[in-house]
Amino acid sequence: MATMENERASRFPDAELKARAAWHYYVEGLTQERISEILGIGRIKVHRILSAAREEGVVQFRIRDSVVECVQLEESLKQRFGLSQAVVVPSAADRSNAPLMIGHAAAAYLADNVNIGDVIALGWGRTLKFAIKELPRRPIARTTVVSMLGGLTHAQPLNPTESAWEFAEKIGAECFLLPVPVYADRPEQRDAFMSQRSVQDVVFRARRANIAVLSVGSFSNDSPIANYGFIKPSELEELQAAGAVGDILCHFIDAEGRPVDHEVNRRVCAYPLQELSDIPNIILVSGGQEKVAIMRAALANTKISVLITDEDAAKGLLSR
Amino acid sequence: MATMENERASRFPDAELKARAAWHYYVEGLTQERISEILGIGRIKVHRILSAAREEGVVQFRIRDSVVECVQLEESLKQRFGLSQAVVVPSAADRSNAPLMIGHAAAAYLADNVNIGDVIALGWGRTLKFAIKELPRRPIARTTVVSMLGGLTHAQPLNPTESAWEFAEKIGAECFLLPVPVYADRPEQRDAFMSQRSVQDVVFRARRANIAVLSVGSFSNDSPIANYGFIKPSELEELQAAGAVGDILCHFIDAEGRPVDHEVNRRVCAYPLQELSDIPNIILVSGGQEKVAIMRAALANTKISVLITDEDAAKGLLSR
DNA sequence: AGTTTAGCTGAACAAAATTGCATATCAAAG
DNA sequence: CTTTGATATGCAATTTTGTTCAGCTAAACT
Known part of the structure; x- marks a missing residue:
């Protein structure tokens, strides 16, 4: 069977960072700047990692109340x-x-x-x-x-x-x-x-x-x-x-x-x-x-x- | 039994709006301004409704990947x-x-x-x-x-x-x-x-x-x-x-x-x-x-x- | 080596979100 | 009909976020 190229690989292969950033941002409610300090990376990179996390469904949103x-x-x-x-x-x-x-x-x-x-x-x-x-x-x-x-x-x-x-x-x-x-x-x-x-x-x-x-x-x-x-x-x-x-x-x-x-x-x-x-x-x-x-x-x-x-x-x- | 005052009532009792706004914001990814047009309410009110929705757990975040x-x-x-x-x-x-x-x-x-x-x-x-x-x-x-x-x-x-x-x-x-x-x-x-x-x-x-x-x-x-x-x-x-x-x-x-x-x-x-x-x-x-x-x-x-x-x-x- | 290219990076700017504050609205009480 | 208090609204200043672009690095190629 041919190689299964499962969609273009993520730009940020580091799932660790994605998950960590997502926790701090969505659950803890920190600002992206603050997260950049904690993780020791640039603010913009934090932003990009969060985008990737959303994109890939690492974070999910669930709306509870019915309309x-x-x-x-x-x-x-x-x-x-x-x-x-x-x-x-x-x-x-x-x-x-x-x-x-x-x-x-x-x-x-x-x-x-x-x-x-x-x-x-x-x-x-x-x-x-x-x-x-x-x-x-x-x-x-x-x-x-x-x-x-x-x-x-x-x-x-x-x-x-x-x-x-x-x-x-x-x-x-x-x-x-x-x-x-x-x-x-x-x-x-x-x-x-x-x-x-x-x-x-x-x-x-x-x-x-x-x-x-x-x-x-x-x-x-x-x-x-x-x-x-x-x-x-x-x-x-x-x-x-x-x-x-x-x-x-x-x-x-x-x-x-x-x-x-x-x-x-x-x-x-x-x-x-x-x-x-x-x-x-x-x-x-x-x-x-x-x-x-x-x-x-x-x-x-x-x-x-x-x-x-x-x-x-x-x-x-x-x-x- | 005394009246059960189950926490202060939400500032926005309109669950409909909260749920709708949350859908558009989190799932569809619209801007708060755009949502204000759609729902026909002020931009700032949208913001406040979204805050209330988070506050009350109407939207939930779930991070999938384990660290x-x-x-x-x-x-x-x-x-x-x-x-x-x-x-x-x-x-x-x-x-x-x-x-x-x-x-x-x-x-x-x-x-x-x-x-x-x-x-x-x-x-x-x-x-x-x-x-x-x-x-x-x-x-x-x-x-x-x-x-x-x-x-x-x-x-x-x-x-x-x-x-x-x-x-x-x-x-x-x-x-x-x-x-x-x-x-x-x-x-x-x-x-x-x-x-x-x-x-x-x-x-x-x-x-x-x-x-x-x-x-x-x-x-x-x-x-x-x-x-x-x-x-x-x-x-x-x-x-x-x-x-x-x-x-x-x-x-x-x-x-x-x-x-x-x-x-x-x-x-x-x-x-x-x-x-x-x-x-x-x-x-x-x-x-x-x-x-x-x-x-x-x-x-x-x-x-x-x-x-x-x-x-x-x-x-x-x-x-x- | 020299060149190309892809991939990152962050600075600078633009857009959006957030917050404090002043004003408007409304209902109950006077 | 007015007062009062509570609540709701929007403006403006500020913070945060998102985007673009030019530079940098390093691997790949000539």
């Missing part, structure tokens, strides 16, 4: 969509921060709800990436993480394989990956890939998962699926023309949640949509205005039991 | 004192912040280690107060908190009764208090108090606890036991002359951990020291240079199983 309005939305969502649980966070003021905020909440949820022995089937998306990043690194015995999606051929920072690996590493889980590209070049190749013994084995494990964590993608142009270029712009247009409102597990579906009839959906190497129902507890993590349509579609045709989202999306889902 | 040197100390402590677990945090740069730092760690420990059905016997101290304050408010089913100490007659911010109540409230536990003063005026009164049916009942419950959380006090002059004035300065001197190095559960003990022979120890209304051995899992939370002697004494004569402390104290305990 009243959000709690109401949670209740409405549970009722309307038959969820067992809903988490609604305040919407990010800055649109592009939505994944950050929702990911944060998802991390908190997962930290509290993954138990010994759980098998987690994992989807993919920017929001999930943030969730995984913020997950505390605490081993949970006999857990398993199984990726429901193939990988990207050229390693990208945002990659199903990478996400699953990182998740597994955080909770000390065994990790199973689909050793195939997300999209094969041709449908026949997809079938060939998927019928591989090793692939079938991983899909089988995913089917036995008790938790699925997944996200959905929209057609907005900052969507990774649009930008990474494994689907041609022309195909994206065709998909939309065919009624697709977005993707779930890289399958494009229409407003009713049904896969659209398009070649792309026959090239995808992923856990089959219709088999999601084998997984008892499906957690959908997604939010932001632009995701409302695809979220509604996903909710319509998949038995989601937990929804983690933001106010904007929650209101959008509940309107009309 | 290498601390981990080594933890190992040494476990070995040297036969502990099942040890937690060592960096020492506060500012001496007076030690309780804050250690309390933070204790809160994290308790949050992870209190389980459904646990019965927790609780001591008292500044460090414990901080620990309780930082504890996340999450109900844990069928838990019980039992105070091992009597209360202060004049309500003080730092009060065994208050601490137990707050702890119980945080985890949704039933709460049992010792309805007597910490120190009776005369030994005979102590005996009378302690033989009360209601008191015996609480002591009995404490004896059945599976977890005890306690701290120790030293003779340093910022120690609450010295300042609150229920022990006269002359008595404190006598105690020291008699060999006492500090107190555990308000019993004064010598360097070997044995109660000194002094009237004060016959006036204390608390769970009896020698019965601590009935509680299987005793967590000692304390730290700072000046506590080394009393901590060593406590460790010598009580089967502590978990020690939560700081670098200074850890080094002190391990030296010689």
Whole structure:
């Protein structure tokens, strides 16, 4: 197996300093200058170390009180969509921060709800990436993480394989990956890939998962699926023309949640949509205005039991 | 029962705003000015709300990476004192912040280690107060908190009764208090108090606890036991002359951990020291240079199983 | 050696956060 | 309707934090 270059290495490899500085700054409440004296380093370096600590999730923030309005939305969502649980966070003021905020909440949820022995089937998306990043690194015995999606051929920072690996590493889980590209070049190749013994084995494990964590993608142009270029712009247009409102597990579906009839959906190497129902507890993590349509579609045709989202999306889902 | 004035009410009763502001500030990383626009309030008010949020523990900070040197100390402590677990945090740069730092760690420990059905016997101290304050408010089913100490007659911010109540409230536990003063005026009164049916009942419950959380006090002059004035300065001197190095559960003990022979120890209304051995899992939370002697004494004569402390104290305990 | 390059560093500046203080607001009491 | 006291607000001065940039060092390359 090739060397696993697990993201660019931190600029400050000295975890000791990061942790110490973070303690003094966040817990003890000292000023950065004071910390620089204590640690015997420059003030600016302290600042940079603290930034790195936040960046890497060495310090985590947890907001305890629930926001009243959000709690109401949670209740409405549970009722309307038959969820067992809903988490609604305040919407990010800055649109592009939505994944950050929702990911944060998802991390908190997962930290509290993954138990010994759980098998987690994992989807993919920017929001999930943030969730995984913020997950505390605490081993949970006999857990398993199984990726429901193939990988990207050229390693990208945002990659199903990478996400699953990182998740597994955080909770000390065994990790199973689909050793195939997300999209094969041709449908026949997809079938060939998927019928591989090793692939079938991983899909089988995913089917036995008790938790699925997944996200959905929209057609907005900052969507990774649009930008990474494994689907041609022309195909994206065709998909939309065919009624697709977005993707779930890289399958494009229409407003009713049904896969659209398009070649792309026959090239995808992923856990089959219709088999999601084998997984008892499906957690959908997604939010932001632009995701409302695809979220509604996903909710319509998949038995989601937990929804983690933001106010904007929650209101959008509940309107009309 | 008199009205329970549970600490001065927050200056900003609007939990909604606090939570929202905290999300935007800590999770999304917005500036206070930007938040003031979003929430439609003054910039300075945002600042004050955030302060209140920190103050009240609405936001919590968690530092994930362990500090290498601390981990080594933890190992040494476990070995040297036969502990099942040890937690060592960096020492506060500012001496007076030690309780804050250690309390933070204790809160994290308790949050992870209190389980459904646990019965927790609780001591008292500044460090414990901080620990309780930082504890996340999450109900844990069928838990019980039992105070091992009597209360202060004049309500003080730092009060065994208050601490137990707050702890119980945080985890949704039933709460049992010792309805007597910490120190009776005369030994005979102590005996009378302690033989009360209601008191015996609480002591009995404490004896059945599976977890005890306690701290120790030293003779340093910022120690609450010295300042609150229920022990006269002359008595404190006598105690020291008699060999006492500090107190555990308000019993004064010598360097070997044995109660000194002094009237004060016959006036204390608390769970009896020698019965601590009935509680299987005793967590000692304390730290700072000046506590080394009393901590060593406590460790010598009580089967502590978990020690939560700081670098200074850890080094002190391990030296010689 | 001479040159290039990447990585740090801190000085100087810009932005943001914090605090003390004066003023404004409001409700209860007169 | 006024007074009074408590509380809340914002201004301004100050401290702290964040950012940019130019210099420095040392390893890598020619």
